[in-house]
Structure formats: structure tokens, C-alpha cells
Amino acid sequence: MKIGIVCYPTFGGSGVVATELGLELSKRGHEIHFITYNQPVRLELVSNNVHYHEVNVPEYPLFHYQPYELALSSKLVDMVKLHGIEILHVHYAIPHAYAAYMAKKMLIEENIYVPIVTTLHGTDITLVGSHPFYRPAVTFSINKSDAVTAVSQSLKDDTLRLFDIKNEINVVSNFIDLDKHDCKFTDCQRSLMAKENERIITHISNLRPVKRVEDVIEVFYNIQKEMPAKLMLVGEGPERERIEARCMELGIYNKVAFLGKSNEIDKILCFSDLFLLPSQSESFGLAALEAMASSVPVISSNTGGIPEVNIHGVSGFLSDVGDIADMTKNALYILGDDDRLKTFKENARQTALKFDVHTIVPQYEKIYEDTLAKCLVL
Numbered sequence: 001m002k003i004g005i006v007c008y009p010t011f012g013g014s015g016v017v018a019t020e021l022g023l024e025l026s027k028r029g030h031e032i033h034f035i036t037y038n039q040p041v042r043l044e045l046v047s048n049n050v051h052y053h054e055v056n057v058p059e060y061p062l063f064h065y066q067p068y069e070l071a072l073s074s075k076l077v078d079m080v081k082l083h084g085i086e087i088l089h090v091h092y093a094i095p096h097a098y099a100a101y102m103a104k105k106m107l108i109e110e111n112i113y114v115p116i117v118t119t120l121h122g123t124d125i126t127l128v129g130s131h132p133f134y135r136p137a138v139t140f141s142i143n144k145s146d147a148v149t150a151v152s153q154s155l156k157d158d159t160l161r162l163f164d165i166k167n168e169i170n171v172v173s174n175f176i177d178l179d180k181h182d183c184k185f186t187d188c189q190r191s192l193m194a195k196e197n198e199r200i201i202t203h204i205s206n207l208r209p210v211k212r213v214e215d216v217i218e219v220f221y222n223i224q225k226e227m228p229a230k231l232m233l234v235g236e237g238p239e240r241e242r243i244e245a246r247c248m249e250l251g252i253y254n255k256v257a258f259l260g261k262s263n264e265i266d267k268i269l270c271f272s273d274l275f276l277l278p279s280q281s282e283s284f285g286l287a288a289l290e291a292m293a294s295s296v297p298v299i300s301s302n303t304g305g306i307p308e309v310n311i312h313g314v315s316g317f318l319s320d321v322g323d324i325a326d327m328t329k330n331a332l333y334i335l336g337d338d339d340r341l342k343t344f345k346e347n348a349r350q351t352a353l354k355f356d357v358h359t360i361v362p363q364y365e366k367i368y369e370d371t372l373a374k375c376l377v378l
Contacts, residue, residue, distance in 0.1 A: 117371060156171050
């Protein structure tokens with residue numbers, strides 16, 4: 001198949017998943033065309049089966065805000081005609097599904113029919129889409145898609161609750177390439193992060209308020225009072241200055257490593273003993289899955305799709321949002337005994353197996369095939 005993929009080309013979960021999906025599909029013999037305003041961050045290699053087409057938005061003084069949806073729709077039309085793209089897979093209802101529908105209508109005028117598969121990732125539904133200004137456009141875009149997927153059952157339930165959806169929504173979980181998360185680093189590299197007797201605690205996010213990074217600091221503060229420990233904070237965002245100030249207040253600044261947008265996440269997770277994800281909301285919890293794939297147990301909130309990923313008492317523990325005392329208790333339980341920690345690490349890896357890329361991507365292929373077959377009948 002010739003598949004066009006539209007996504008945000010950023011470090012966010014939806015962009016990462018869309019890019020990894022395209023790369024895996026290319027390995028399975030499909031021709032992939034990424035169509036977006038920048039080359040996706042995980043798209044390191046363009047090959048015979050992988051192509052990138054940049055969407056340029058001309059600057060016109062007439063527009064107060066430049067019309068990206070219009071530019072994207074036009075680019076999609078051009079790329080479908082030029083490369084014979086058979087199906088469009090768009091990630092995020094708006095603006096991507098909205099722009100794809102306009103492209104689809106323009107192409108029909110030229111007797112070209114290209115179906116649209118829309119994947120819902122989270123904030124397009126729970127944050128942007130639920131705003132009264134955008135709700136009609138989101139509802140329209142989902143209902144006009146030829147197939148719709150959501151990355152968790154929780155997100156599907158939220159979508160059906162918030163919008164008047166007539167379309168069927170298929171749950172296709174986010175995924176991970178477990179082969180890329182085999183720890184191949186040597187113990188001597190661990191010493192660059194922490195002393196031999198220190199537990200390594202990790203949090204990775206964009207440091208926005210919804211991630212509740214201050215809860216990460218409070219839980220870590222409680223942990224380090226009971227045992228030697230270091231905290232690795234990976235990511236950049238609006239909460240960083242406030243979090244640094246809080247670390248100074250608590251007197252733990254020298255025990256916290258602010259690593260920014262590190263490109264050594266695999267190494268960090270390889271030597272981590274525990275991952276903290278106390279988010280206010282998560283449609284899936286891809287960061288938790290990446291940790292589990294690296295054999296790192298997870299202490300998390302029980303919100304959104306996280307309980308579908310982190311299994312309570314098996315790969316880690318779930319707590320109510322903001323329950324720092326319970327998260328601390330569970331963290332100390334896992335970290336307090338070497339044999340127990342080893343068991344949780346093994347369980348985390350085993351739990352991640354069901355989200356392996358080779359299990360999930362065929363589900364998307366089946367949706368493409370069924371959608372194309374349905375369109376041929378129409």
C-alpha cells in the first residue's frame with residue numbers, strides 16, 4: 001500500500017507513535033509518505049520506502065493567523081495525485097482530520113477517492129476538542145473519517161462521552177519496539193549517574209502542569225529520606241524553574257539531575273530502578289510503557305489509560321492523583337528489597353510484551369485493508 005501519514009513532527013507521544021508506525025510499515029513493504037510542516041524528530045532516515053513532504057505555509061499580510069489547514073489540504077491533494085497515495089492516516093482530529101477531509105472532497109472532484117483513517121491520541125479530545133469553539137469541528141472530523149482508532153479504551157470512552165459520534169471507534173494501543181529497549185550498556189556507565197548504593201528514580205515528560213512534576217519531587221524527597229537515591233528528570237517545559245526552586249527549598253537539589261531533552265533516554269532507563277508518572281491525565285501513558293520495556297517498574301496515578309498499561313501489583317502500582325503518601329509507600333515497597341525489585345523489573349518487561357510493535361502494527365494494516373475494501377464496494 002501507499003500510505004500518507006499526517007502528524008505533528010514533535011517529541012510528543014502522537015508524533016513519536018506516528019513516526020514509528022510509518023517506519024515499521026515501511027519495513028513490512030509499504031510505501032510511506034510523511035506529510036507535515038517539519039521532518040518528524042524520529043524520522044532519521046528517508047529511504048526508497050519512506051518519503052517526507054514538507055508543508056509550506058506562505059506568509060500573507062491579509063491573515064492574522066497563517067492558515068495551516070488550508071496549506072495542508074492543498075499539499076495532501078498534490079501528494080495523492082503525484083505519488084498515487086491510496087490511504088491517508090492522520091493523527092489528531094484537528095487540524096489533521098479536518099484538513100484531510102477537505103483534501104478528500106477536492107480529490108473527489110477529480111474522480112480520485114482516498115479514504116481517511118483518523119487516530120485519536122488524547123489532547124485533541126480531552127483538551128482542545130472539548131472546548132465549545134472546537135467541538136463541532138472535532139465531531140464533524142471524526143464522523144467523516146472512514147475509520148477511527150483511539151490509543152486506549154479510556155480515550156474511546158471519553159470521546160463517546162464528550163461528542164455525538166456516529167462512527168465506530170477501534171481501540172489500537174500505542175506500541176513500542178522492544179528490540180530497541182534491550183539494555184546493552186555496561187555497569188561502569190551507571191556510575192556516571194549515581195553511586196553504587198543509590199537507587200535511580202526517573203521521570204520523563206514535557207514538564208507541563210498536567211504531568212504533576214511537583215508530585216515527582218515530593219515522592220522522591222520521601223524516598224531519599226529512607227535510602228540513598230538520585231532523581232533523573234528528563235525533559236523541558238514551563239514547570240522547570242518552579243521545580244528547581246522546590247528542590248532548593250527541600251535541600252535535594254544536588255540529588256536531582258535536570259537532563260533536559262536528552263538523547264540518551266535508553267541509557268537512563270537501562271540503569272533506572274523506578275519510574276514515576278503521577279500525571280493528572282494520560283490518554284495512554286507511553287512514557288510508562290517505554291520504562292517498562294526497559295524493565296523499570298512504574299509508580300503512577302490511576303487516571304485515563306494508564307491502568308491499561310501499568311498493572312497494579314505486577315509492573316508497578318497505581319494511586320489516586322495527588323496521593324503522594326500512597327505513591328511513596330509503594331515506591332519504598334519496591335525499592336526496599338533487592339529480590340522484590342528484581343521481580344518487579346521482570347514483570348514490567350513481561351507486561352510490555354503485549355504492546356510490542358510486531359503485535360500492534362498488523363492491527364493497523366487490517367484497518368487499512370478493511371477500509372480500502374469498503375471503499376471499493378462504495
